[in-house]
């Protein structure tokens with residue numbers, strides 16, 4: 001059950017430490033247990049060490065920032081030109097050597113701290129030279145005109161020696177530039193060839209921590225403007241030193257095409273679009289460059305840019321059939337990426353009319369047909385599940401937006417939330433969303449990874465989180481028309497509240513014209529804050545693993561940012577559930593909702609409000625849901641006691657004392673942590689009841705009289721999670737209370753005010769079915785199996801096809817596979 005719990009617990013941008021806390025308190029080690037990870041102790045040590053390390057790092061970093069603030073701007077120390085050039089040439093040689101040796105590259109950096117960026121257009125700035133610049137200062141109102149002197153190298157940032165026209169040099173560190181993360185030297189050469197002239201808008205001069213040397217730090221790639229030799233800005237500029245052109249760059253359009261194709265083949269798509277663009281600058285008539293660039297834009301998910309390039313190629317006269325078909329296919333792929341499936345179908349048909357032999361467009365045609373069904377909410381869930389399990393692949397489906405809308409909700413941070421536009425039934429699909437950016441462990445670069453210490457959460461982000469966060473820069477830069485859709489997401493309490501309406505209308509006047517000319521000023525700090533407050537840790541929909549299932553790698557969780565789901569607020573007892581088919585996020589109502597009711601979902605789980613409150617740290621001081629209210633009424637002391645009791649039952653049942661005496665005491669002690677006025681929903685009691693049920697199941701293997709108490713305890717568990725058991729009988733004729741009109745009998749009520757731990761409720765229903773089956777009471781066994789199906793349908797959904805695949809092993813293990821085959825809801 002560990003993965004299932006992870007799925008439920010993985011919360012908006014929660015750190016490993018948060019996750020560990022959650023798993024510790026609430027994890028599940030086995031199919032029939034409420035226990036936590038069996039290797040918890042080991043994990044505990046690791047996380048404690050990391051936490052201490054991160055705390056110390058953050059303290060050091062903050063001290064440095066405070067010291068910089070205290071010292072303030074000061075004249076820049078001089079830099080010895082030959083020494084700096086030599087140092088950067090050496091660093092470049094080291095990068096090349098480590099690439100050759102395939103060394104694993106693990107670097108660390110900071111995110112979420114205050115950073116400068118420019119919003120003033122270059123034309124409104126005045127030129128400044130190094131001699132007039134000060135350290136620890138952003139030079140407002142100025143730009144630095146400079147030339148790249150050395151071949152680029154990198155650690156986290158790309159580093160280059162730059163000179164101003166007087167020949168004065170500094171090192172330049174560029175962070176977040178698209179395509180540069182862990183990039184090999186030859187990619188950096190394409191992006192930043194020696195001799196290139198750039199202008200840096202409102203440059204910030206820092207002082208090196210270790211060497212005390214001044215350097216220009218650029219965090220927002222949009223601060224860098226590439227200057228063409230013909231640019232008027234260069235009028236009257238004389239460079240003291242002759243141009244250095246040690247980086248060999250192609251001279252012809254075809255030379256750039258070959259370079260671009262090389263980058264494309266090695267998956268360096270941003271470098272390839274830059275190479276193709278450079279080729280087009282040399283000779284705009286070489287339309288094949290534009291056709292190739294469209295293909296690279298498609299890989300980068302710059303769909304509007306791909307569409308524009310492929311359309312431009314299509315308008316060229318005298319294209320060969322092959323070129324025309326390619327242009328049409330790329331237009332169709334771009335339209336597909338933009339969700340314009342009908343337009344894509346028309347283009348694919350045109351493409352096949354040009355060449356009916358092409359196999360790929362035919363495949364894409366059927367994909368488009370499938371997507372058209374999906375935008376209506378009709379998904380092939382079983383296929384999605386299979387696709388989600390296929391290693392190295394992402395799931396490709398259309399998005400679906402159900403009966404919801406964004407509405408101002410002033411009392412929530414960010415001031416907005418999601419409400420229903422009509423009455424919604426429990427189990428109804430609310431949203432299916434694709435990520436704006438995402439990273440899964442298997443997608444991390446084989447070269448290595450970057451660890452980011454997040455100054456907002458004061459934790460270390462997972463490598464995937466760090467990677468996906470960095471993708472934001474390239475993705476916003478390449479889709480400027482979508483920029484406000486991202487930048488209007490909640491950026492935390494330090495920022496002004498975002499506009500109440502969401503999504504904003506697309507900025508149709510914004511287009512990517514040149515991959516290196518940024519249409520949007522990229523505010524690094526804001527982008528990192530948005531990611532921090534809105535990202536999810538996608539967890540694969542995968543339930544009831546065997547008790548020996550390997551727990552998920554908490555240090556290596558995937559990470560993704562979704563747009564509309566980011567508008568849904570938290571409630572521990574949320575009205576919706578969320579889960580992932582790999583990259584695809586699916587949100588369903590878990591209770592009946594009236595028109596206009598808020599859709600909420602749990603960002604985190606935990607045994608009491610105490611753990612949940614601590615897990616929710618960055619989001620809210622205190623959750624106002626009924627579950628937290630009820631816990632708070634019980635009081636902190638009893639809640640602490642409840643958490644302590646549960647933590648003692650973390651290890652799987654087989655590896656601890658499962659005697660009835662111990663478990664009965666456990667149940668009694670847990671019950672005592674709930675006040676008398678508490679009401680029936682008592683999740684911890686539910687777990688204790690199920691622990692007892694598990695012990696009875698073990699005994700029943702030898703003595704069948706224990707089946708009945710096992711059933712009774714699991715029924716009690718269901719009630720403690722919020723379900724009403726209508727038929728508590730364990731023998732005799734079956735009552736028909738739960739019988740639907742002309743339908744099969746369900747032993748549970750299908751209306752409820754609230755249900756917690758829905759996935760447990762499926763499993764408990766199935767274990768009751770298994771017990772009745774073992775007793776030979778097939779009618780009750782089938783009814784309880786149906787109860788499991790029904791609970792699953794309102795929590796996970798996806799129909800019987802998906803249920804059968806997901807529960808195949810579980811049903812086999814608890815011995816009801818055959819019964820399941822002959823039973824429908």
Ligand SMILES: C[S@@+](CC[C@H](N)C(=O)[O-])C[C@H]1O[C@@H](n2cnc3c(N)ncnc32)[C@H](O)[C@@H]1O
Nearest residue numbers: 412413414415416490534566567568569570619
């Ligand atoms: C992912 S955003 C949710 C959407 C956000 N309300 C908006 O307007 O964009 C997460 C932030 O919403 C706010 N939030 C979410 N659930 C909340 C709740 N139950 N009470 C108060 N604020 C909440 C918190 O500020 C949290 O950091």
